[in-house]
Amino acid sequence: MFHGDRDRGECMMTEEQCAWKWRWWTDWYSADLVFSLPTVAFFMVAIGIFIIAYVLSAILPTRWKRSRGWRRLLSGTRFLSYTSFHVRGWSTPSIGICLLGAAGLIYFLAMTLGPRPYYWPNTNELNYGNSPPIATRSGYMALACMPFLYVLGTKANFISLVTGISHEKLNVFHNWVAWAMFVLALVHTFPFIIYHEWKGDIVENWEADGMWVTGVIALIAQAWLTFMSIRSIRDRYYEFFKSTHIFFAVVFFIFFFLHCDYILTTWDYFVATGVLYALSWLYSLSRTVFQYGFRHRASLSLDAEQNLSITIETDAEWKPGQHVFLRFLTCGVHALTAHPFTICSSPERTSADDKRKMVFHVKPRGGLTSRLAKLAEKQPNASVAVLLDGPYGGLPVRWGEGFDRTLVIGGGAGAGTTLPLIESYLQKKLVGKKNEQFTAIVASRDPAFHSWFVRALEDLATRYSISEAVPGLSVLIHQTHDSAIAVDASSVSNTEDAEKKVHTDAVPEDGTASSVADLFGVHLKKGRPDLPALSRTPLQEKGVTVGLVVCGPSSMVRDVSVVASEAQRGILNGSVAATEVWFHKESFS
DSSP states (O other): OOOOOOOOOOOOHHHHHHHHHTEEOOOOTGGGIIIHHHHHHHHHHHHHHHHHHHHHHHHHHHHTTTSSHHHHHHHHHHHHHHHHETTTEEEOHHHHHHHHHHHHHHHHHHHHSSSSSSSSSOOSOOOOOOOHHHHHHHHHHHHHHHHHHHHHHSSSSSHHHHHHOOGGGGGGHHHHHHHHHHHHHHHHHHHHHHHHHHHOOOOHHHHOOOOHHHHHHHHHHHHHHHHTHHHHHHTTTHHHHHHHHHHHHHHHHHHHHHHHTOOOTTHHHHHHHHHHHHHHHHHHHHHIIIIIHHHHHHHEEEETEEEEEEEESSSSSOOOOOOEEETTTGGGGGGGGEEEEEOOSOOOSSTTTTEEEEEEEEOSSSSSHHHHHHHHHHHTTEEEEEEEEEEEEEOOOHHHOSEEEEEEEEEEGGGGGGGHHHHHHHHHHHHTTOOEEEEHHHHHHHOTHHHHHHHHHHHHHHHHTTTSSOTTTEEEEEEEEEEEEOTTTHHOOOOOHHHHOOGGSSSOOOOOHHHHHHTTTTEEEEEEOOHHHHHGGGGGSOOOOOOEEEEEEEHHHHHHHHHHHHHHHHHHTOOOOOOOOEEEEEEOO
């Protein structure tokens, strides 16, 4: 029903010429099988590798995971995952991701440039065909990329389901597949222009054949989607990018569908793309409409000049580190799009009858967040209607197993994400978990930052009825709006002092009760934290497992990722005393 005719018809050339035309690499009537299906297989093999790793990490017995061989293997793979190259403030993806990208580059180059000829050796008397072979194969490979491109761009997708990799971590592959498909589309387009210019009938074909028009429109839409997704452009014009992205994706899909015009199995790929994307979209929509409904309202307040707090009472459940997409229904054009926000609270209820409080700490920057901040300034505790979609992402399974030494770092708008992680540590202590040490380091240029952060800790102390210092917990709050002062790395490991009393510089200037600082081991510091030194300190304790989590600007993430990468090499060569170093990052500009 969806397949075009494969009948070659009668070949009017010599037997040798016909055999040469219908070879494996150049036969137009089987090009979809030769180039599209292997491209699908390439993507599926890559996904399969991550599925195997995900399943093994879940089913292997604990005694195997504690073996020296397994931990060395784990350190080797983590080295590839944590190591990247840094050039003038710009960081590449990890070596592992780059290797996967290189494999894709080699595949597409080999399949595009390997087979010969690129053009048919047509003459005025001899015609092998009107579709240059290089254009044919590049077009079919571009087509095979489409289902994966659309799936990688969705929030709830089957790749995340079977690999355990959250959708935001797959964005780099979504971007790379988009570029691969765009370049293949260009390689598909220009040989036709060159051939018909040589033949002298390009204007005639443009006017008579709708395939040219639909192809050009699809290519323009694809170019818009690809270039607008360049990070510097996307970040600067994010609101405009987000509002137009879906529109151009629909335009591209429709005109690409018309361009393929029922040729061979081309429409199968549109069916696959439509089904997979629709399932993802319907799943997200059904959760928003049927699970959460239209009853939620968000309370807005400005805790500090650069901190907007959004609180939503809900029955939803989530885990530390997860995020949701919020659609505010009272912000004009912004109601058309949903925006991701990381949850900065734990899903625990204060009582069985109470709803959970989903709290977000946001730094107003522009667009939606700026409008929300202005509304909160005019109307403190303003209430606005909001739709929920999520939660998504979160910390991997390894986080839930715990570490002997945990270092959580948050900077700027990412500082709020440390709160649910601190809360999860409190919950472990309340149920009598083993003696662990947990250090949280937060930094902000907002002069009032430390005040609202200490108030957030005070709220935790009240909700959990904490009356004495939490063993093993210390919190370092860095104010970076003053001149930078170096921080002694020993302050992280010296948790005994942190448990006894708060130093005089740890007492908030606004007079917040020092008991909160005593309970949580709070130290107020001036200047930027020396993250490399602070991150390396727990690595020198023999036999411990170390967990590093960072959420903040790219420079902060880069400092800690370098330490995590070095630690994997240290475990392999024996220069690091810790037996395991795990690292998780969330970065933003």
